[in-house]
Amino acid sequence: MNATLREIAAKQGWNRRQFLRTAVGAAAAGRLCGFTPLVAQQMPKGHKAVVVTFGGGARDEETFAPEGQENIPHMLGELIPQGTFFTQVINHGILGHYVATASLATGAYETFNNFAQTPPANPTVFEYFRKDLKRPANDAWIVAPSNGFNRIGASERRGYGPELGAEVLLPKQLLAAAMGGKSGGDYEHLLRDNYESPLYTPLAGGDVLPRDLEVEKVAGILKLSLDDFKAHARSLASPDELSVFIARQLMRQLAPSLLWITLHDIDIAHSGAYSLYLDGIQRSDRLCGEIWRAIETDPEYKGRTTMFILPDFGRDSDVSPGGNGFQHHRTGDALSRTTWMMVLGPGVRQNAVVERPVDSLDLVPTLGRLLGFSPTYAAGSPLREVL
Amino acid sequence: MLPVQLNAESFSAYPPEARAFAVQNIAVLRQMPLALLPSFLNEAIGYDWKLPAERAQITREMACLSALSPEQLASRMHAFAALRLNTDLESADWVNLPSSFLEQLTAWLWATHQMDAFHAAANVYTSYLADAAPAPPPAMPRLAIVIVGQGVDETSFNPFRKLRPHGTYFNRVKPEGGVDTLLAHASARAASAPGGDSFDHWYIDGGAPARAPRLTQVSYDALASARAALLERTQRIINSGDAGPEALRSMLARMKPEDVGMGKSPPDQVLDRFQLSLLTQGSGTQIFSTTFVQWAGRECLRRAQPVTLVLRYAPRQQQQPMNAMLSGELPGGPDPAGSLIDADMGAFYTWLNLQRLTGSAQSRFVAWFEGHGEAVAIGPDLPRGTISDSPIGMSELLALLT
Numbered sequence: 001m002n003a004t005l006r007e008i009a010a011k012q013g014w015n016r017r018q019f020l021r022t023a024v025g026a027a028a029a030g031r032l033c034g035f036t037p038l039v040a041q042q043m044p045k046g047h048k049a050v051v052v053t054f055g056g057g058a059r060d061e062e063t064f065a066p067e068g069q070e071n072i073p074h075m076l077g078e079l080i081p082q083g084t085f086f087t088q089v090i091n092h093g094i095l096g097h098y099v100a101t102a103s104l105a106t107g108a109y110e111t112f113n114n115f116a117q118t119p120p121a122n123p124t125v126f127e128y129f130r131k132d133l134k135r136p137a138n139d140a141w142i143v144a145p146s147n148g149f150n151r152i153g154a155s156e157r158r159g160y161g162p163e164l165g166a167e168v169l170l171p172k173q174l175l176a177a178a179m180g181g182k183s184g185g186d187y188e189h190l191l192r193d194n195y196e197s198p199l200y201t202p203l204a205g206g207d208v209l210p211r212d213l214e215v216e217k218v219a220g221i222l223k224l225s226l227d228d229f230k231a232h233a234r235s236l237a238s239p240d241e242l243s244v245f246i247a248r249q250l251m252r253q254l255a256p257s258l259l260w261i262t263l264h265d266i267d268i269a270h271s272g273a274y275s276l277y278l279d280g281i282q283r284s285d286r287l288c289g290e291i292w293r294a295i296e297t298d299p300e301y302k303g304r305t306t307m308f309i310l311p312d313f314g315r316d317s318d319v320s321p322g323g324n325g326f327q328h329h330r331t332g333d334a335l336s337r338t339t340w341m342m343v344l345g346p347g348v349r350q351n352a353v354v355e356r357p358v359d360s361l362d363l364v365p366t367l368g369r370l371l372g373f374s375p376t377y378a379a380g381s382p383l384r385e386v387l
Numbered sequence: 388m389l390p391v392q393l394n395a396e397s398f399s400a401y402p403p404e405a406r407a408f409a410v411q412n413i414a415v416l417r418q419m420p421l422a423l424l425p426s427f428l429n430e431a432i433g434y435d436w437k438l439p440a441e442r443a444q445i446t447r448e449m450a451c452l453s454a455l456s457p458e459q460l461a462s463r464m465h466a467f468a469a470l471r472l473n474t475d476l477e478s479a480d481w482v483n484l485p486s487s488f489l490e491q492l493t494a495w496l497w498a499t500h501q502m503d504a505f506h507a508a509a510n511v512y513t514s515y516l517a518d519a520a521p522a523p524p525p526a527m528p529r530l531a532i533v534i535v536g537q538g539v540d541e542t543s544f545n546p547f548r549k550l551r552p553h554g555t556y557f558n559r560v561k562p563e564g565g566v567d568t569l570l571a572h573a574s575a576r577a578a579s580a581p582g583g584d585s586f587d588h589w590y591i592d593g594g595a596p597a598r599a600p601r602l603t604q605v606s607y608d609a610l611a612s613a614r615a616a617l618l619e620r621t622q623r624i625i626n627s628g629d630a631g632p633e634a635l636r637s638m639l640a641r642m643k644p645e646d647v648g649m650g651k652s653p654p655d656q657v658l659d660r661f662q663l664s665l666l667t668q669g670s671g672t673q674i675f676s677t678t679f680v681q682w683a684g685r686e687c688l689r690r691a692q693p694v695t696l697v698l699r700y701a702p703r704q705q706q707q708p709m710n711a712m713l714s715g716e717l718p719g720g721p722d723p724a725g726s727l728i729d730a731d732m733g734a735f736y737t738w739l740n741l742q743r744l745t746g747s748a749q750s751r752f753v754a755w756f757e758g759h760g761e762a763v764a765i766g767p768d769l770p771r772g773t774i775s776d777s778p779i780g781m782s783e784l785l786a787l788l789t
Binding site for chain 1: 494497498499500502503506509548669670671672674675677678681682685703706722724725726728729731732733735736739743
């Protein structure tokens, strides 16, 4: 690497904490004297958790570095001041979106083929939650992009499994099914799927596509007619907006205690169009603000909900010779493995920054401590700074 | 099959020059670990259609490895040999289908948490080869020209922010005749170049190309029928339900120019193969012209190592759903504003990739906002991080770099 490239690499080592200190005045949690112990045990009965992951990580320079701040006004202005921000969340696993999200959900690095429709090998957070707390099926939901994510709700581990898993909603597949397989031009823009393959991955078909009966059933659960669903979809600009619309319907109708939303618009970066990648970041930022406002204005959630926001991993750096910058996450370099996490809610310190490196796998043990279940097979550790 | 079992017959299905090259170097190939050898064969199998710079590089590297004693070679290969593979990989036809093998190997390395070790081994190995078998310096200082923003009349976008710290930013360039001047300059360099090969000077356009004699030309418009044929073929495979993303990738790797209607005239297999690879190995190159130009520029610099490169971006189509685009439904109109942002980042990547080549300290770079007064120029004699607000013609600007 020549001197110029070294300079650029050094610049990309931008310290998120340094930014946060200057941009929003957040304090380092490590400097504060003593955490409130055992907050989780003091949580109000019926505590809830909402997890928002970005499938298709965003890099610092498009988000938290000075040149990227214009893309995330909601996170900067509204969310970070209300929460604790972890500056280094390291993903040591496979950098494919489905397998990485599954790893986040199990607290163990899954090793299956990212493009296969395979259930996780380890029990998911949903199974732990429902089994230990004896919660009904309708209390744990996932709203995710389509394709392989349809198996993310439950493992096949003995003693756990689909009967203890989460209900999985794949809004794009619902939309496709609601249209009877005829995707009119009005809806086509919502149906794109996986951006990770070199060209295109089709919508999952056959057994995976919801049957009419299931679409009707879901529509009934959401208290939404198919016509209303389609009409609303017509007004949305992206699949992630559809996902958030569905999630908010779920919150209104069922108020699940554990809700997991995976956003995916950012992954348009794989098409190589930088402007569309930025659009995805800006949209995700806005949607995260909307989700938090929905939590704060819904009596079922307000004051009793902890929200976690984290990308599943990062993207390649500009200077990694094996990659092509923002477009992919194939090199396994530090930037593609390092991301961040934001936690908001009751008992969570506001405007605080945690600098120590934490692991992507720490999410599930943290949820376990917070909600009161034991993630036996999870490999991570509870994050004491938010407990 | 293991590498040590290779013999001349193993390469009987290879194209003639690739076969000869492999057989000539079989002693070294037998000593390479299975975790590395198919990566090398994946390059060697296309030897007949490689660009001159690539052929020279492969030959140089093989000569370097051949000069090592068995012990020295084993030492260089140790990190790859230490990777744990499996019997499925050993029994795969990695000689004739190296790209398929690499798909399997990648999945295996991820699944067994050995990808970081593989990357580390690869970094050490490529660094060693770069030092031990360096590419020769260019015959003349390299020059890359990137033209962005075609079709944008007014904008609040501030171009070249990432490039400005590395050179001089001009904000009063006289835009009249700018494209012609830049292309004429590139053509003149090609005409005056001492020796070299036919792939030393390139012009890649995201739309219909302008006249540019003596430059190797690639354009998005000229590949329209090949792009359509590729998408149709891909769609057919997807609709069959038999191919997932990995199988699709392997299928793309095996495609030949004639599969998508290329290779009829003129009969230039090397350029046809290069152009096909842009469509089959690049993500989004089939759909967005801005992605095509950026990726083509990257691959041109990496593979051809040119001394002159002109990239001209054109407005890409508006974002459409993948399904609709791949089904050939009517695209939306062009998106000049979004394309300017794409191209601005692409210009930065082109400059970064120029820095990876030999002679980078002497290389020259110009990026210009077409039809407007903004440009940035980077060269050994131009100050960094400065702004020039004096009026300047394009020829004068180029003169600052010569």
